[in-house]
Amino acid sequence: MFETFYKKYEVLFIRMALCAFFSSLPFYSTLASDNDEFTQVRLSAIGQEVAFHAWGGSPAINDYIQWVASQVDMHYGITLNHVKLINTSHAVSRILAEKIAGRSENGSVDLLWVNGENFSRMKETGLLREDGWAYDLPSFRYVNIKKMPDTIFDFGIPTLGLESPWGRAQFVFGYDSHVIKSPPDSAAKLLNWIKTNSGKFSYPQPPDFIGTSFLKQLLLQLVKNKEVLYQPVSNTNAKEILEVLWKWLDEAHPFFWRKAKTFPVNNAHMSRLLSDKEILIAMSFNPAEFASAVEQGILSSDVKSFIFKEGSLGNVHFVTIPYNATSPRAAKLVANFLLSPEAQLHKANIQIWGDPTVLDIEMLPVKVKKII
Amino acid sequence: MVRYSIIIICVLPILAGLLSVFLPAFGWFPIYGKSKFTFEILAETVNQVGFLRSVWLSVFTALLSTFLAYWLCIFILIYNQQLYLHNKLKKIIAPLIAVPHITVALGILFLIQPSGWLFRIFSPWLTGWQTPPDLNIAPDLYGLALIIGLTTKELPFLLLVGFTVLKQVNVSQYRQQIASFGYGPISGWFHIIHPMIAARMRVSVLIVLCFSISVVDMALILAPSTPAPLAVNIYSWYQSTDIKSQLIAASGAVYLLFITLCCCVLWITCGFVLKIIFRILSYRGVRLTVRGLPQKLIIIPVFATIVFVLIIGMMGLLSAGIWAFVEVWTFPDMLPQKWGFILWKNGSFAYMNPFINTIIVGFITSLLAIISAIIWLEYPSEPFSKVTETFIYIPLLLPQIGFLFGMQILIIWLQVDGLYITVIWAHFLFVFPYIMLTLGPIWRRFDVRYELLGASFGFNKFKRLWRIKIPLMALPIITSFTIGFAVSSALYLPTIFAGNGNFHTLTTEAVILAANSSRRAAGVAALLQMILPLVIFIIAGFYIRFRLHSFRYFRISY
Numbered sequence: 001m002f003e004t005f006y007k008k009y010e011v012l013f014i015r016m017a018l019c020a021f022f023s024s025l026p027f028y029s030t031l032a033s034d035n036d037e038f039t040q041v042r043l044s045a046i047g048q049e050v051a052f053h054a055w056g057g058s059p060a061i062n063d064y065i066q067w068v069a070s071q072v073d074m075h076y077g078i079t080l081n082h083v084k085l086i087n088t089s090h091a092v093s094r095i096l097a098e099k100i101a102g103r104s105e106n107g108s109v110d111l112l113w114v115n116g117e118n119f120s121r122m123k124e125t126g127l128l129r130e131d132g133w134a135y136d137l138p139s140f141r142y143v144n145i146k147k148m149p150d151t152i153f154d155f156g157i158p159t160l161g162l163e164s165p166w167g168r169a170q171f172v173f174g175y176d177s178h179v180i181k182s183p184p185d186s187a188a189k190l191l192n193w194i195k196t197n198s199g200k201f202s203y204p205q206p207p208d209f210i211g212t213s214f215l216k217q218l219l220l221q222l223v224k225n226k227e228v229l230y231q232p233v234s235n236t237n238a239k240e241i242l243e244v245l246w247k248w249l250d251e252a253h254p255f256f257w258r259k260a261k262t263f264p265v266n267n268a269h270m271s272r273l274l275s276d277k278e279i280l281i282a283m284s285f286n287p288a289e290f291a292s293a294v295e296q297g298i299l300s301s302d303v304k305s306f307i308f309k310e311g312s313l314g315n316v317h318f319v320t321i322p323y324n325a326t327s328p329r330a331a332k333l334v335a336n337f338l339l340s341p342e343a344q345l346h347k348a349n350i351q352i353w354g355d356p357t358v359l360d361i362e363m364l365p366v367k368v369k370k371i372i
Numbered sequence: 373m374v375r376y377s378i379i380i381i382c383v384l385p386i387l388a389g390l391l392s393v394f395l396p397a398f399g400w401f402p403i404y405g406k407s408k409f410t411f412e413i414l415a416e417t418v419n420q421v422g423f424l425r426s427v428w429l430s431v432f433t434a435l436l437s438t439f440l441a442y443w444l445c446i447f448i449l450i451y452n453q454q455l456y457l458h459n460k461l462k463k464i465i466a467p468l469i470a471v472p473h474i475t476v477a478l479g480i481l482f483l484i485q486p487s488g489w490l491f492r493i494f495s496p497w498l499t500g501w502q503t504p505p506d507l508n509i510a511p512d513l514y515g516l517a518l519i520i521g522l523t524t525k526e527l528p529f530l531l532l533v534g535f536t537v538l539k540q541v542n543v544s545q546y547r548q549q550i551a552s553f554g555y556g557p558i559s560g561w562f563h564i565i566h567p568m569i570a571a572r573m574r575v576s577v578l579i580v581l582c583f584s585i586s587v588v589d590m591a592l593i594l595a596p597s598t599p600a601p602l603a604v605n606i607y608s609w610y611q612s613t614d615i616k617s618q619l620i621a622a623s624g625a626v627y628l629l630f631i632t633l634c635c636c637v638l639w640i641t642c643g644f645v646l647k648i649i650f651r652i653l654s655y656r657g658v659r660l661t662v663r664g665l666p667q668k669l670i671i672i673p674v675f676a677t678i679v680f681v682l683i684i685g686m687m688g689l690l691s692a693g694i695w696a697f698v699e700v701w702t703f704p705d706m707l708p709q710k711w712g713f714i715l716w717k718n719g720s721f722a723y724m725n726p727f728i729n730t731i732i733v734g735f736i737t738s739l740l741a742i743i744s745a746i747i748w749l750e751y752p753s754e755p756f757s758k759v760t761e762t763f764i765y766i767p768l769l770l771p772q773i774g775f776l777f778g779m780q781i782l783i784i785w786l787q788v789d790g791l792y793i794t795v796i797w798a799h800f801l802f803v804f805p806y807i808m809l810t811l812g813p814i815w816r817r818f819d820v821r822y823e824l825l826g827a828s829f830g831f832n833k834f835k836r837l838w839r840i841k842i843p844l845m846a847l848p849i850i851t852s853f854t855i856g857f858a859v860s861s862a863l864y865l866p867t868i869f870a871g872n873g874n875f876h877t878l879t880t881e882a883v884i885l886a887a888n889s890s891r892r893a894a895g896v897a898a899l900l901q902m903i904l905p906l907v908i909f910i911i912a913g914f915y916i917r918f919r920l921h922s923f924r925y926f927r928i929s930y
Contacts, residue, residue, distance in 0.1 A: 053873060057887035083873040086887045089611045090868060093777055100403055101784035108790065108872040117613035124615070125403060199506030205597050207612055258508045262596050272891055276487035276703050278504045297699055298890040 038138050038336075041329045046077040048330035052319075053091040054113035056084020057268070060292050064353045067346065072337050078330045083109075088118050095127045095322045107324030110331040114320050115209065116155025119163055122320070129321045132161030133332055139339035140164070144360035150316045151358050156230075163320035164335040167347060167355040171217050171313040174290035176280045178302035183281075185309040187221040191252050193281075198255045200280040204270055205263035214283055217313040219245045275299050285315065288354020316358055341368050375751055378744045379760055385779040385801060386766050392778025393629075393770060396622035404615045417623045422599030427627070430601040431635060433515040433591075434584035437522035438639070442577055444523070444681065445530040447674045449538055449569065450561045453547070458535060465528035466913070468685045469855065470905035472862035472879065474886070475898040476525045477590040479688020482695070482891065484517060485510040487703045489691050495704035504703050511596045518594040518601075522587065524685040526580045527678075532855070533576040533810060534569070536848055540817050541568050556661035558670070563654050567647055572813050574643070578636050579809060582769045585632050589864075602628055603771055610773045625774045632769055689902070695895025723900065726876040730861050730904055733792075733877065737799040738856030741807045742849060744800075748808065749815045750837065764808065767801045776869045783870060790872035798870035799863055803856045810852040815845065846919050854912045858905040878904060 050072075056062055062082065069080035085091055091109055098107050114122070122128050134140065143151050143165060151165040152158060175183045184193040194201045204211035222244040223229060228236050253260035257279050264270040267284065274282040275298060284290065284305075293299040319338060321331045337343055341364050344357040395401065399410040417423065452458055468476065483489050487504035495501040510517040543565060550560030588607045595601050600608075606628060609621030653660065662670065695701070699712035767775065779798070783789045818841060826836040842849065864879050882897035 051872075051874070056884045059888065081874065084884045085873070086883055087611055089613065091873070092613075093610075094780065094869075094872070096403065097777060097780040098784050101781045103784055103787075108874075121613045121615065207608060258506060260598075261508055261513055262511050262598055265592055265597065268887060273487075275891075276485075276504060278485075278487050278506075293890075296890070298892070300700075300702065 037136075041332060042076060045327065045330040045333050047079075048327040049079045049081060050110045050327055050330045050334050051081050051083055051108060052111045052113075052334065053083045053085055053088075053109050055086070055088060056082070057086060058286075059296075060288075060353050064347060067352075068334070068338065068343060071343070072334055075337070076330070076333050078333060080334060088112070088114060092118050092122060092127070095122070095324070096125065098324055099125070099127060104324050106326045107322055108326075109322050110325040110327055111334055112320050112322060113166070114163065114318055116157065116315075119154050119159075119318065119320065120157050122322075123157070123162060127322055128162045129323050129325065129328060130162060133321065133328075134159065134164035134335070135161040137164060137332065137336040137339060139336050139341075139359075142341065142359040142363045143339070144363055147360055148316075148358070150314065154316070154318060156232075159318065163318035164339055165316050165358040166319050166335075166338050167317050167344075168358055169285040169315045169317055170287045170307070170356065171213055171315075172284055172287050172290070172305045172307050174274065174282045174284065174293075174299070174303050174305045176274070176277065176300075176302050177304045178300075179280055183304075183306040185306055187218055187248065187308070191248060194252045194255045197280065199257055199259070200278075201252075201255075202257035202260070202263055202270070202273070202279055203283065204266050208266050210267045210270070210283060210285060211263070213285055213313060213315070215245065217308065218248060220313060221308060221310060222248055271298065274303065286353075286355060288350045291350060292354065341365075375747060378748060381797065382764050382801060382804065383760065385782055385797075386763060388778040388782040389770060389775035390766070390778070392781065393622050393625045393774045396619045397626040398623075399619065401615075401619060404618070406619070413619045413623045414626065417620050417627065420605075420620065423602075423605075426599040426602045426605050427631060429515050429595065429599070430585050430603060430628075431631060433518045433522065433595065433601065434581060435635060435638075437519045437526065437584050438577065438581040440519070440523045440677070440681075441526040441530050441580060442573075444527055444674065444678050445534050446561075446566070446569070447671075448531060448678060449534050450557060451671075452535075452538065453544065454557075461531060462535075462913075464682055464686065465531055466909045467689060467902065467906055468525065468528040468682075469532060470858045470909050471689060471898070471902045472589075472858075473521075473525055473587065474589040474593070474883075475692060475901055476685060476688055477521050477593040478886070478894055478898060479690075479692045480517065480521045480524065480684060481510055481593050482691050483684060483688050484520075489687070489706075492704050492706050501704060511594055513596050515595050515601070518591055520681070520684060521590050521594045522584050524681050524688070525590070526584070527681055528685075530573070530576060530580065532851065533573055536810070536814055536851065537569055537572040540572065540814060541565065554661070555659055556663055556667070558662065558667070559660045562650055562660075566650075570643060570647075572817075574640075575813070576809055578639065579765065579768060579805075581635055581639055582632050582765075585635060586628060586769060586771055588771070602631070606771050607773060610771075622774055625771050628771060629769065689898075692895050692898035692902075695891050696899045698892055698895065723878065723881065726878050726881050727904070729875065730877040730879070733796055733799055734857040734860040734904070734908075737796050737803050737860045738807070738853050740796070741800055741804040741856050742811070742853055744804060745807045745811050745852075746815070746837070746842075749812060750833075761808075765805045768805055772865045776865055780869050789870065790874060792875075794870045795867060795875050798866040799860045802863055802866060803860050806859050807852045807856045810855055811848055814848045818845070847916055850912045850916055850919075854905070854909050857908045861905050862901065 052065065054061075054065060062084065065080075065082045069082065072078045072080050083091075091112055095107060095109055095112075119128075145152050154163065173183065177183075180193075184190040190201075203214045206212045206215065219242070220226065220229065223241060228241055257264075257273070264273060270279070270282045271293065273279045282290075287305070290299065290303050290305040294301050294303055319335050321328055321335070325331055339358070341359060344359050347353050347355050348357050396406075397413060399406055399408055399413050401407075448457055448461065481488070485491075485504075486507045486509065488510070491499070491501070491504065499505075546565055547557075547560070550557075550564055553560075555563060586603045587601075588603050591601050591604045592607075595604065597604070599605065602624060606621050606624040609617045609624060612618075612621075694708065697711050697713060698708040699710040701708035701710075776798075779801075780789070783794055783798075788794045822840055822844060823836055826840045831839065861877065862879055863877075864883050867875060867877055867880055878900045882901045885897040885900075886894045888894075
């Protein structure tokens, strides 16, 4: 659903982002001021520090967070520290350790970038701030929860306002266009391609996030009756539904890179294999990843990206505030800024990060539309 | 008093760490709503897919790599004197000891994988490959790449220990006697010298063995993943998001500990059997002396392996160094198509703070550990010293991520998280055992006569230590200091766990950089990690030379 939306408006997105970038119109500042309660929050958060724990493996994302830091410093007087993680579970286990040690305030994490799995574990263990703060953010008004329900459901779990949507990921493939003339853009075509090009395909070994996402993408394609995939597992006959996936994998695995005896460890490993031409197709959850890797010279300029024709797996990623955050108010302000049209459009720029927005363009204020 | 505080400083976090592994393994984790002691989780862990195979893989790779590293080291020691290997090898092994395991692993991976440097050198002119072949090497199915990696990293460490041990035993004197009894250099070594060397090297070898079983970072890169070695599995269970996996990870750690114990027992038993065999042979007067061709048949493959291992190590480091200055380098070119400094341009100043942190923490931790080790060794009369001494090695044996979780709870409970001193404390736990390991055996065999001489001058205990023992021990002290520094600067998880993620060292920066997909970033990371320990090694080398110069008329036997 979204990818068509995104594709259709891609040019528009970039133009908007560029506008936002080059124009010095501080249109978002009007957003915060018309909410009295939030003005209070703003005043009380001046001078506070926010420890933002977020995966730090991508220079583009790190630079974007630095930009956010400079913005919140300018507008709110908040100091944002990006604590770079290589695995979100490290931050989760830190918060858990704090809970066990009985530290219910002054925690070390103020804001955390999470995926659905970590979110559900934190929710179960009571590690999150439970006042539904995300719905109260002024920027949340541009989120269209009817049109895009995935902004309030994280991997099927209702967020209940415990986390605020930040960006949209889309499952894309990267391929070596020098060798592959027409990319295999469906599960069946991919299977054929793998069989004729033995040893040139693989995916990161689950439980790696990209690896499991690839399997989900495949399942989404292979299952005839897609309705069942949106039901709770207990209501369905999982074994029967998954049958098609196992069949596909059984057929494809013998023709995999190293005959599927071993798999890439993670996304980074897979990228290296692509740049070494050990494999010819790789995958990512960031639509701009391959373009930016080409730009940085990590991948050769032959690498281009494609998506499955029938649609590709989408996923919203979120930021959340732990129950014992030291400066929750300032963290809310940062979350609000991350969701503001200015920050969202800057993020959507392929030159910056290329992460599509979670906002509904139609709902943006007239002022912003005028700029567009 | 001081000794007790060392014990508390060391043992307290270790106990916390052990509890955080053992309690969940037996099903006790109240925050997850589990508070009943059961054996179910231990049983369930065994039923995980591929569990036995991963155990086998762990045991096989660890035993074989330790075996290789140990015996290659022994053969170098045998021929050390004849071939003047000591000085030549010292230059080669220093960088290999100084760099972290992960750097060596990445270097070796780039060297031997199908699209790696070795294949690039021979392609396409010899092999005809325009694209990399689909060969199942690095990682291979049997863990051979991991064995090569571990051997490459552990051989230099054992050599360093071996060279210091060799100085304690007056080898040249024994050699003459051996020769006069009609033993050849190899058989004579095994009959007479080896028992002495082996006893002194035992703890170091066991540490190498334990480390090889519990290694994660190297195994993630070089070991097969379907299934992976047990330590890697435990690591991914810990990182998994569901609660059950946390419990299974903890019970996996308990199994790992048990397996480690079994391997140690096996190793010691084999050593004992070997000793008995040679004793029997000695009694019967059997001299397994080999000369001429048979001797060459033993020597040539052994030394070929040694050369192979060291070359692989050096080339791996070299390739990491090259990658740091590469812009484009694709298969099958032997050298980069385009050189550049992309990653160095932005943010060379960003490394200043981590650089200073690494130096300060490394220095203070190693210094504290040296002082503690000397105190520990000088006052060894406590009744429970044996027990506590085995205790201090536990941080090296348990999987870090499980162990550190308990320690983190303790640190938070004490409200000292994120402080400089806490990071030093966490590093101390890992540095101290290495320093005890390298300094302990030598210190305990110090020639008592020097001390008696000092006592006859009326020196008190402290003055004897300060004026006589420490100056005479300068060489081993500095060697252990450099090792301590290298260990401290390579620590990743302890740094982020104790430092709340806000404490940056060159290694924390390097790990983040290496998470990026580009090999150039990994190259820069490797250089960053390599540079400081290497500088310390070189400075220490100069200092030792200078120091020994002023003692050149002494006959020091360590």
